[in-house]
Amino acid sequence: MAETTLPEPKEDYQKKLKAFIADIPPVDEIVSGTPALRSPFKQADIDALKGIKTDPLFRKYTGWEHKSLLQKWLVDKTTTCNEFCQKCAIAMGYTAKDGVGRFDIADWLNRMGLGHVWIPANSNSMPEYGDIFRLFGPNPDNNGVPLNHMAVSLHVVGDDWYTVESGQGGPSRGFDAIKRRKRSWKPDALRGWVSMKALLNAGQPLPYWLGGWWQVEEGPYESYHYYFASGGKVTCLTSAPASITAPPANSGPLVGNFAMKGMFGVQLSWTSADVDETLTVVVQEQKKRRYVMEGRTARGVKLTATRLLPADAFG
Structure with a gap:
Protein backbone atom coordinates (compact mmCIF):
# COMPACT_ATOMS: atom_id res chain seq x y z
CA MET A 1 0.00 0.00 0.00
CA ALA A 2 1.35 3.44 -0.97
CA GLU A 3 2.34 5.76 1.86
CA THR A 4 -0.02 8.71 2.36
CA THR A 5 1.39 11.99 1.09
CA LEU A 6 0.54 14.71 3.58
CA PRO A 7 0.03 18.32 2.47
CA GLU A 8 2.65 20.92 3.23
CA PRO A 9 1.81 23.65 5.76
CA LYS A 10 0.90 26.94 4.07
CA GLU A 11 0.75 29.56 6.80
CA ASP A 12 3.93 31.07 8.25
CA TYR A 13 3.10 29.97 11.81
CA GLN A 14 2.51 26.42 10.53
CA LYS A 15 5.89 26.37 8.81
CA LYS A 16 7.49 27.47 12.07
CA LEU A 17 5.85 24.56 13.85
CA LYS A 18 7.00 22.09 11.21
CA ALA A 19 10.58 23.29 11.66
CA PHE A 20 10.27 23.12 15.46
CA ILE A 21 9.08 19.50 15.51
CA ALA A 22 11.45 18.33 12.76
CA ASP A 23 13.53 16.35 15.26
CA ILE A 24 10.55 14.21 16.32
CA PRO A 25 10.94 11.00 14.29
CA PRO A 26 8.12 9.68 12.10
CA VAL A 27 7.87 6.35 13.96
CA ASP A 28 10.08 6.11 17.04
CA GLU A 29 9.40 8.06 20.21
CA ILE A 30 11.51 10.45 22.24
CA VAL A 31 11.60 9.21 25.84
CA SER A 32 12.17 11.47 28.82
CA GLY A 33 15.31 9.61 29.82
CA THR A 34 16.85 6.57 31.47
CA PRO A 35 16.65 4.43 33.47
CA ALA A 36 12.93 3.70 33.49
CA LEU A 37 11.24 3.33 36.87
CA ARG A 38 7.71 1.93 36.71
CA SER A 39 5.17 2.69 39.41
CA PRO A 40 4.64 2.02 42.19
CA PHE A 41 7.88 3.36 43.59
CA LYS A 42 9.14 5.52 46.47
CA GLN A 43 11.67 8.30 46.83
CA ALA A 44 14.19 5.74 48.03
CA ASP A 45 13.83 3.91 44.70
CA ILE A 46 14.62 7.13 42.83
CA ASP A 47 17.60 7.82 45.08
CA ALA A 48 18.93 4.35 44.33
CA LEU A 49 18.99 4.91 40.56
CA LYS A 50 22.41 5.31 38.99
CA GLY A 51 23.28 7.45 35.97
CA ILE A 52 19.92 9.20 35.50
CA LYS A 53 19.92 10.95 32.14
CA THR A 54 17.44 13.19 30.31
CA ASP A 55 17.09 13.06 26.54
CA PRO A 56 18.07 16.55 25.28
CA LEU A 57 15.21 16.56 22.77
CA PHE A 58 12.70 15.74 25.49
CA ARG A 59 14.07 18.65 27.50
CA LYS A 60 13.79 20.91 24.44
CA TYR A 61 10.17 20.01 23.79
CA THR A 62 8.85 19.94 27.38
CA GLY A 63 11.32 21.66 29.69
CA TRP A 64 11.31 18.63 32.01
CA GLU A 65 14.14 16.52 33.41
CA HIS A 66 13.65 12.76 33.68
CA LYS A 67 14.43 12.67 37.42
CA SER A 68 12.06 15.56 38.11
CA LEU A 69 9.28 13.66 36.36
CA LEU A 70 9.88 10.58 38.47
CA GLN A 71 9.71 12.72 41.60
CA LYS A 72 6.50 14.37 40.39
CA TRP A 73 4.91 10.96 39.90
CA LEU A 74 5.27 10.32 43.61
CA VAL A 75 2.47 12.89 44.00
CA ASP A 76 0.39 12.71 40.80
CA LYS A 77 0.22 10.80 37.53
CA THR A 78 0.07 13.71 35.08
CA THR A 79 2.45 13.75 32.14
CA THR A 80 3.97 16.52 30.01
CA CYS A 81 1.30 16.95 27.34
CA ASN A 82 0.46 20.51 28.41
CA GLU A 83 4.07 21.68 28.49
CA PHE A 84 4.64 20.28 25.01
CA CYS A 85 1.59 22.13 23.67
CA GLN A 86 2.84 25.36 25.18
CA LYS A 87 6.28 24.92 23.62
CA CYS A 88 4.63 24.35 20.22
CA ALA A 89 2.45 27.44 20.65
CA ILE A 90 5.50 29.56 21.43
CA ALA A 91 7.27 28.17 18.37
CA MET A 92 4.27 29.29 16.27
CA GLY A 93 4.56 32.83 17.61
CA TYR A 94 2.31 32.85 20.68
CA THR A 95 3.73 35.36 23.16
CA ALA A 96 1.09 35.92 25.86
CA LYS A 97 2.13 35.25 29.45
CA ASP A 98 -0.58 32.66 30.12
CA GLY A 99 -0.20 29.40 28.25
CA VAL A 100 -2.59 27.49 26.03
CA GLY A 101 -1.32 24.18 27.38
CA ARG A 102 -3.96 23.84 30.11
CA PHE A 103 -6.89 21.51 30.68
CA ASP A 104 -9.29 24.40 31.34
CA ILE A 105 -8.41 25.89 27.96
CA ALA A 106 -11.99 26.47 26.70
CA ASP A 107 -13.04 28.14 29.93
CA TRP A 108 -9.85 30.18 30.11
CA LEU A 109 -10.22 31.49 26.55
CA ASN A 110 -13.80 32.51 27.23
CA ARG A 111 -12.81 34.31 30.45
CA MET A 112 -10.06 36.17 28.59
CA GLY A 113 -12.51 37.38 25.93
CA LEU A 114 -11.03 34.97 23.39
CA GLY A 115 -13.90 32.48 23.22
CA HIS A 116 -14.06 32.79 19.44
CA VAL A 117 -10.75 30.95 19.02
CA TRP A 118 -12.07 27.75 20.68
CA ILE A 119 -13.70 25.39 18.15
CA PRO A 120 -16.04 22.84 19.77
CA ALA A 121 -15.82 19.27 18.51
CA ASN A 122 -19.47 19.37 17.37
CA SER A 123 -18.87 22.38 15.09
CA ASN A 124 -18.63 20.27 11.89
CA SER A 125 -15.15 21.74 11.38
CA MET A 126 -11.75 20.10 11.30
CA PRO A 127 -8.58 21.28 13.03
CA GLU A 128 -5.84 22.82 10.95
CA TYR A 129 -2.11 22.14 11.11
CA GLY A 130 -0.90 23.42 14.48
CA ASP A 131 -4.25 23.61 16.28
CA ILE A 132 -4.09 22.44 19.90
CA PHE A 133 -6.80 19.99 20.90
CA ARG A 134 -8.17 18.51 24.11
CA LEU A 135 -9.40 14.98 24.82
CA PHE A 136 -11.48 14.33 27.92
CA GLY A 137 -13.43 11.24 28.94
CA PRO A 138 -14.29 8.88 31.78
CA ASN A 139 -12.33 5.90 30.51
CA PRO A 140 -8.91 5.45 32.12
CA ASP A 141 -5.76 6.10 30.13
CA ASN A 142 -2.64 3.92 30.22
CA ASN A 143 -1.80 5.36 33.66
CA GLY A 144 -5.12 4.37 35.18
CA VAL A 145 -6.62 7.85 35.48
CA PRO A 146 -9.58 9.31 33.52
CA LEU A 147 -8.51 10.55 30.09
CA ASN A 148 -7.50 14.23 30.17
CA HIS A 149 -5.05 15.05 27.41
CA MET A 150 -3.88 17.82 25.08
CA ALA A 151 -1.86 17.58 21.89
CA VAL A 152 -1.20 19.20 18.52
CA SER A 153 -3.12 18.42 15.35
CA LEU A 154 -1.20 18.12 12.08
CA HIS A 155 -3.46 16.70 9.35
CA VAL A 156 -6.88 15.14 8.92
CA VAL A 157 -6.93 12.94 5.81
CA GLY A 158 -10.13 10.97 5.38
CA ASP A 159 -10.61 8.95 8.56
CA ASP A 160 -6.97 9.37 9.60
CA TRP A 161 -5.91 12.05 12.03
CA TYR A 162 -2.18 12.79 12.21
CA THR A 163 -0.97 14.40 15.43
CA VAL A 164 2.16 15.03 17.47
CA GLU A 165 1.91 14.47 21.21
CA SER A 166 3.77 14.30 24.47
CA GLY A 167 2.34 12.46 27.45
CA GLN A 168 2.76 9.15 25.65
CA GLY A 169 4.34 7.53 28.66
CA GLY A 170 3.83 8.07 32.37
CA PRO A 171 4.40 6.26 35.65
CA SER A 172 3.08 3.01 34.19
CA ARG A 173 5.98 2.97 31.69
CA GLY A 174 8.59 4.54 33.92
CA PHE A 175 9.23 7.46 31.57
CA ASP A 176 7.28 9.97 29.50
CA ALA A 177 7.48 10.11 25.71
CA ILE A 178 6.82 12.28 22.66
CA LYS A 179 5.73 10.78 19.36
CA ARG A 180 3.82 11.33 16.16
CA ARG A 181 0.53 9.46 16.06
CA LYS A 182 -2.14 8.45 13.60
CA ARG A 183 -5.51 8.46 15.31
CA SER A 184 -8.99 7.81 13.94
CA TRP A 185 -11.03 10.89 13.13
CA LYS A 186 -13.09 11.85 15.14
CA PRO A 187 -12.69 10.37 18.65
CA ASP A 188 -15.62 10.56 21.05
CA ALA A 189 -13.37 12.10 23.70
CA LEU A 190 -12.52 15.14 21.55
CA ARG A 191 -13.85 18.30 23.26
CA GLY A 192 -12.51 20.81 20.75
CA TRP A 193 -9.39 22.70 19.74
CA VAL A 194 -7.71 26.09 19.72
CA SER A 195 -7.60 27.72 16.30
CA MET A 196 -4.03 28.95 16.36
CA LYS A 197 -4.66 31.17 13.35
CA ALA A 198 -7.43 32.95 15.23
CA LEU A 199 -5.44 33.09 18.47
CA LEU A 200 -2.35 34.57 16.86
CA ASN A 201 -4.49 37.26 15.23
CA ALA A 202 -6.58 38.03 18.32
CA GLY A 203 -6.24 41.04 20.54
CA GLN A 204 -4.64 40.98 23.95
CA PRO A 205 -6.43 38.82 26.54
CA LEU A 206 -8.68 40.61 28.99
CA PRO A 207 -8.18 40.69 32.77
CA TYR A 208 -9.06 37.37 34.40
CA TRP A 209 -12.22 38.81 35.96
CA LEU A 210 -13.83 40.39 32.88
CA GLY A 211 -14.07 38.33 29.69
Whole structure:
Protein backbone atom coordinates (compact mmCIF):
# COMPACT_ATOMS: atom_id res chain seq x y z
CA MET A 1 0.00 0.00 0.00
CA ALA A 2 1.35 3.44 -0.97
CA GLU A 3 2.34 5.76 1.86
CA THR A 4 -0.02 8.71 2.36
CA THR A 5 1.39 11.99 1.09
CA LEU A 6 0.54 14.71 3.58
CA PRO A 7 0.03 18.32 2.47
CA GLU A 8 2.65 20.92 3.23
CA PRO A 9 1.81 23.65 5.76
CA LYS A 10 0.90 26.94 4.07
CA GLU A 11 0.75 29.56 6.80
CA ASP A 12 3.93 31.07 8.25
CA TYR A 13 3.10 29.97 11.81
CA GLN A 14 2.51 26.42 10.53
CA LYS A 15 5.89 26.37 8.81
CA LYS A 16 7.49 27.47 12.07
CA LEU A 17 5.85 24.56 13.85
CA LYS A 18 7.00 22.09 11.21
CA ALA A 19 10.58 23.29 11.66
CA PHE A 20 10.27 23.12 15.46
CA ILE A 21 9.08 19.50 15.51
CA ALA A 22 11.45 18.33 12.76
CA ASP A 23 13.53 16.35 15.26
CA ILE A 24 10.55 14.21 16.32
CA PRO A 25 10.94 11.00 14.29
CA PRO A 26 8.12 9.68 12.10
CA VAL A 27 7.87 6.35 13.96
CA ASP A 28 10.08 6.11 17.04
CA GLU A 29 9.40 8.06 20.21
CA ILE A 30 11.51 10.45 22.24
CA VAL A 31 11.60 9.21 25.84
CA SER A 32 12.17 11.47 28.82
CA GLY A 33 15.31 9.61 29.82
CA THR A 34 16.85 6.57 31.47
CA PRO A 35 16.65 4.43 33.47
CA ALA A 36 12.93 3.70 33.49
CA LEU A 37 11.24 3.33 36.87
CA ARG A 38 7.71 1.93 36.71
CA SER A 39 5.17 2.69 39.41
CA PRO A 40 4.64 2.02 42.19
CA PHE A 41 7.88 3.36 43.59
CA LYS A 42 9.14 5.52 46.47
CA GLN A 43 11.67 8.30 46.83
CA ALA A 44 14.19 5.74 48.03
CA ASP A 45 13.83 3.91 44.70
CA ILE A 46 14.62 7.13 42.83
CA ASP A 47 17.60 7.82 45.08
CA ALA A 48 18.93 4.35 44.33
CA LEU A 49 18.99 4.91 40.56
CA LYS A 50 22.41 5.31 38.99
CA GLY A 51 23.28 7.45 35.97
CA ILE A 52 19.92 9.20 35.50
CA LYS A 53 19.92 10.95 32.14
CA THR A 54 17.44 13.19 30.31
CA ASP A 55 17.09 13.06 26.54
CA PRO A 56 18.07 16.55 25.28
CA LEU A 57 15.21 16.56 22.77
CA PHE A 58 12.70 15.74 25.49
CA ARG A 59 14.07 18.65 27.50
CA LYS A 60 13.79 20.91 24.44
CA TYR A 61 10.17 20.01 23.79
CA THR A 62 8.85 19.94 27.38
CA GLY A 63 11.32 21.66 29.69
CA TRP A 64 11.31 18.63 32.01
CA GLU A 65 14.14 16.52 33.41
CA HIS A 66 13.65 12.76 33.68
CA LYS A 67 14.43 12.67 37.42
CA SER A 68 12.06 15.56 38.11
CA LEU A 69 9.28 13.66 36.36
CA LEU A 70 9.88 10.58 38.47
CA GLN A 71 9.71 12.72 41.60
CA LYS A 72 6.50 14.37 40.39
CA TRP A 73 4.91 10.96 39.90
CA LEU A 74 5.27 10.32 43.61
CA VAL A 75 2.47 12.89 44.00
CA ASP A 76 0.39 12.71 40.80
CA LYS A 77 0.22 10.80 37.53
CA THR A 78 0.07 13.71 35.08
CA THR A 79 2.45 13.75 32.14
CA THR A 80 3.97 16.52 30.01
CA CYS A 81 1.30 16.95 27.34
CA ASN A 82 0.46 20.51 28.41
CA GLU A 83 4.07 21.68 28.49
CA PHE A 84 4.64 20.28 25.01
CA CYS A 85 1.59 22.13 23.67
CA GLN A 86 2.84 25.36 25.18
CA LYS A 87 6.28 24.92 23.62
CA CYS A 88 4.63 24.35 20.22
CA ALA A 89 2.45 27.44 20.65
CA ILE A 90 5.50 29.56 21.43
CA ALA A 91 7.27 28.17 18.37
CA MET A 92 4.27 29.29 16.27
CA GLY A 93 4.56 32.83 17.61
CA TYR A 94 2.31 32.85 20.68
CA THR A 95 3.73 35.36 23.16
CA ALA A 96 1.09 35.92 25.86
CA LYS A 97 2.13 35.25 29.45
CA ASP A 98 -0.58 32.66 30.12
CA GLY A 99 -0.20 29.40 28.25
CA VAL A 100 -2.59 27.49 26.03
CA GLY A 101 -1.32 24.18 27.38
CA ARG A 102 -3.96 23.84 30.11
CA PHE A 103 -6.89 21.51 30.68
CA ASP A 104 -9.29 24.40 31.34
CA ILE A 105 -8.41 25.89 27.96
CA ALA A 106 -11.99 26.47 26.70
CA ASP A 107 -13.04 28.14 29.93
CA TRP A 108 -9.85 30.18 30.11
CA LEU A 109 -10.22 31.49 26.55
CA ASN A 110 -13.80 32.51 27.23
CA ARG A 111 -12.81 34.31 30.45
CA MET A 112 -10.06 36.17 28.59
CA GLY A 113 -12.51 37.38 25.93
CA LEU A 114 -11.03 34.97 23.39
CA GLY A 115 -13.90 32.48 23.22
CA HIS A 116 -14.06 32.79 19.44
CA VAL A 117 -10.75 30.95 19.02
CA TRP A 118 -12.07 27.75 20.68
CA ILE A 119 -13.70 25.39 18.15
CA PRO A 120 -16.04 22.84 19.77
CA ALA A 121 -15.82 19.27 18.51
CA ASN A 122 -19.47 19.37 17.37
CA SER A 123 -18.87 22.38 15.09
CA ASN A 124 -18.63 20.27 11.89
CA SER A 125 -15.15 21.74 11.38
CA MET A 126 -11.75 20.10 11.30
CA PRO A 127 -8.58 21.28 13.03
CA GLU A 128 -5.84 22.82 10.95
CA TYR A 129 -2.11 22.14 11.11
CA GLY A 130 -0.90 23.42 14.48
CA ASP A 131 -4.25 23.61 16.28
CA ILE A 132 -4.09 22.44 19.90
CA PHE A 133 -6.80 19.99 20.90
CA ARG A 134 -8.17 18.51 24.11
CA LEU A 135 -9.40 14.98 24.82
CA PHE A 136 -11.48 14.33 27.92
CA GLY A 137 -13.43 11.24 28.94
CA PRO A 138 -14.29 8.88 31.78
CA ASN A 139 -12.33 5.90 30.51
CA PRO A 140 -8.91 5.45 32.12
CA ASP A 141 -5.76 6.10 30.13
CA ASN A 142 -2.64 3.92 30.22
CA ASN A 143 -1.80 5.36 33.66
CA GLY A 144 -5.12 4.37 35.18
CA VAL A 145 -6.62 7.85 35.48
CA PRO A 146 -9.58 9.31 33.52
CA LEU A 147 -8.51 10.55 30.09
CA ASN A 148 -7.50 14.23 30.17
CA HIS A 149 -5.05 15.05 27.41
CA MET A 150 -3.88 17.82 25.08
CA ALA A 151 -1.86 17.58 21.89
CA VAL A 152 -1.20 19.20 18.52
CA SER A 153 -3.12 18.42 15.35
CA LEU A 154 -1.20 18.12 12.08
CA HIS A 155 -3.46 16.70 9.35
CA VAL A 156 -6.88 15.14 8.92
CA VAL A 157 -6.93 12.94 5.81
CA GLY A 158 -10.13 10.97 5.38
CA ASP A 159 -10.61 8.95 8.56
CA ASP A 160 -6.97 9.37 9.60
CA TRP A 161 -5.91 12.05 12.03
CA TYR A 162 -2.18 12.79 12.21
CA THR A 163 -0.97 14.40 15.43
CA VAL A 164 2.16 15.03 17.47
CA GLU A 165 1.91 14.47 21.21
CA SER A 166 3.77 14.30 24.47
CA GLY A 167 2.34 12.46 27.45
CA GLN A 168 2.76 9.15 25.65
CA GLY A 169 4.34 7.53 28.66
CA GLY A 170 3.83 8.07 32.37
CA PRO A 171 4.40 6.26 35.65
CA SER A 172 3.08 3.01 34.19
CA ARG A 173 5.98 2.97 31.69
CA GLY A 174 8.59 4.54 33.92
CA PHE A 175 9.23 7.46 31.57
CA ASP A 176 7.28 9.97 29.50
CA ALA A 177 7.48 10.11 25.71
CA ILE A 178 6.82 12.28 22.66
CA LYS A 179 5.73 10.78 19.36
CA ARG A 180 3.82 11.33 16.16
CA ARG A 181 0.53 9.46 16.06
CA LYS A 182 -2.14 8.45 13.60
CA ARG A 183 -5.51 8.46 15.31
CA SER A 184 -8.99 7.81 13.94
CA TRP A 185 -11.03 10.89 13.13
CA LYS A 186 -13.09 11.85 15.14
CA PRO A 187 -12.69 10.37 18.65
CA ASP A 188 -15.62 10.56 21.05
CA ALA A 189 -13.37 12.10 23.70
CA LEU A 190 -12.52 15.14 21.55
CA ARG A 191 -13.85 18.30 23.26
CA GLY A 192 -12.51 20.81 20.75
CA TRP A 193 -9.39 22.70 19.74
CA VAL A 194 -7.71 26.09 19.72
CA SER A 195 -7.60 27.72 16.30
CA MET A 196 -4.03 28.95 16.36
CA LYS A 197 -4.66 31.17 13.35
CA ALA A 198 -7.43 32.95 15.23
CA LEU A 199 -5.44 33.09 18.47
CA LEU A 200 -2.35 34.57 16.86
CA ASN A 201 -4.49 37.26 15.23
CA ALA A 202 -6.58 38.03 18.32
CA GLY A 203 -6.24 41.04 20.54
CA GLN A 204 -4.64 40.98 23.95
CA PRO A 205 -6.43 38.82 26.54
CA LEU A 206 -8.68 40.61 28.99
CA PRO A 207 -8.18 40.69 32.77
CA TYR A 208 -9.06 37.37 34.40
CA TRP A 209 -12.22 38.81 35.96
CA LEU A 210 -13.83 40.39 32.88
CA GLY A 211 -14.07 38.33 29.69
CA GLY A 212 -17.14 36.38 28.62
CA TRP A 213 -20.82 36.64 29.54
CA TRP A 214 -22.45 38.76 32.23
CA GLN A 215 -26.12 39.10 33.17
CA VAL A 216 -26.84 42.78 33.68
CA GLU A 217 -29.82 44.14 35.59
CA GLU A 218 -30.68 47.74 34.70
CA GLY A 219 -32.89 49.26 37.35
CA PRO A 220 -35.65 47.10 38.82
CA TYR A 221 -37.10 45.67 35.60
CA GLU A 222 -34.67 45.48 32.66
CA SER A 223 -32.30 42.52 32.15
CA TYR A 224 -29.65 42.09 29.47
CA HIS A 225 -26.64 39.88 28.67
CA TYR A 226 -23.25 41.43 27.84
CA TYR A 227 -20.32 39.65 26.22
CA PHE A 228 -16.91 41.25 26.75
CA ALA A 229 -14.40 40.25 24.04
CA SER A 230 -10.75 41.02 23.41
CA GLY A 231 -10.09 44.17 21.44
CA GLY A 232 -12.41 46.25 23.61
CA LYS A 233 -15.65 45.03 22.01
CA VAL A 234 -18.86 44.39 23.94
CA THR A 235 -22.10 42.83 22.67
CA CYS A 236 -25.50 43.13 24.33
CA LEU A 237 -28.30 40.57 23.94
CA THR A 238 -31.85 41.01 25.16
CA SER A 239 -32.20 37.27 25.80
CA ALA A 240 -29.99 34.62 27.39
CA PRO A 241 -27.05 33.36 25.26
CA ALA A 242 -27.27 29.91 23.69
CA SER A 243 -24.11 28.93 25.57
CA ILE A 244 -22.23 30.74 28.33
CA THR A 245 -18.98 29.10 27.20
CA ALA A 246 -19.08 30.52 23.65
CA PRO A 247 -19.21 34.03 22.18
CA PRO A 248 -22.37 35.32 20.47
CA ALA A 249 -22.98 33.77 17.07
CA ASN A 250 -23.55 37.25 15.60
CA SER A 251 -23.07 40.84 16.66
CA GLY A 252 -26.45 41.06 18.36
CA PRO A 253 -28.84 44.01 18.41
CA LEU A 254 -26.47 46.27 20.33
CA VAL A 255 -22.69 46.53 20.12
CA GLY A 256 -20.19 48.89 21.61
CA ASN A 257 -16.71 49.47 22.93
CA PHE A 258 -15.26 49.43 26.40
CA ALA A 259 -12.14 50.72 28.07
CA MET A 260 -10.57 49.77 31.36
CA LYS A 261 -11.14 52.22 34.19
CA GLY A 262 -8.54 51.53 36.82
CA MET A 263 -7.76 47.92 37.72
CA PHE A 264 -11.31 46.72 38.28
CA GLY A 265 -13.60 48.99 36.31
CA VAL A 266 -14.90 49.39 32.74
CA GLN A 267 -16.40 52.30 30.81
CA LEU A 268 -18.89 51.23 28.11
CA SER A 269 -19.87 53.28 25.05
CA TRP A 270 -22.58 51.93 22.75
CA THR A 271 -22.65 52.58 19.01
CA SER A 272 -26.38 53.36 19.20
CA ALA A 273 -28.13 56.19 21.01
CA ASP A 274 -27.90 54.30 24.31
CA VAL A 275 -26.07 56.19 27.02
CA ASP A 276 -22.64 55.31 28.33
CA GLU A 277 -22.26 53.04 31.33
CA THR A 278 -19.67 52.52 34.06
CA LEU A 279 -19.19 49.27 36.01
CA THR A 280 -16.82 48.33 38.83
CA VAL A 281 -16.09 44.95 40.42
CA VAL A 282 -17.54 44.68 43.93
CA VAL A 283 -17.33 40.89 44.46
CA GLN A 284 -14.39 38.65 43.52
CA GLU A 285 -14.52 35.05 44.74
CA GLN A 286 -12.20 33.15 42.43
CA LYS A 287 -12.54 29.77 44.11
CA LYS A 288 -16.34 30.00 43.92
CA ARG A 289 -16.12 31.46 40.38
CA ARG A 290 -18.31 34.35 41.48
CA TYR A 291 -17.87 37.92 40.24
CA VAL A 292 -20.25 40.87 40.53
CA MET A 293 -19.99 44.41 39.15
CA GLU A 294 -22.06 47.43 40.03
CA GLY A 295 -22.38 50.80 38.37
CA ARG A 296 -24.68 53.28 36.70
CA THR A 297 -25.70 54.55 33.30
CA ALA A 298 -24.97 58.14 32.34
CA ARG A 299 -28.56 58.89 33.36
CA GLY A 300 -27.96 57.54 36.85
CA VAL A 301 -29.83 54.21 36.51
CA LYS A 302 -28.30 51.53 38.72
CA LEU A 303 -26.59 48.53 37.07
CA THR A 304 -25.78 45.17 38.64
CA ALA A 305 -23.82 42.62 36.59
CA THR A 306 -23.24 38.98 37.53
CA ARG A 307 -20.70 36.94 35.62
CA LEU A 308 -21.95 33.75 34.00
CA LEU A 309 -19.48 30.88 34.41
CA PRO A 310 -19.93 27.10 34.41
CA ALA A 311 -19.41 25.53 37.81
CA ASP A 312 -16.55 23.36 36.51
CA ALA A 313 -13.69 24.91 34.53
CA PHE A 314 -12.43 21.52 33.35
CA GLY A 315 -15.55 19.88 31.92
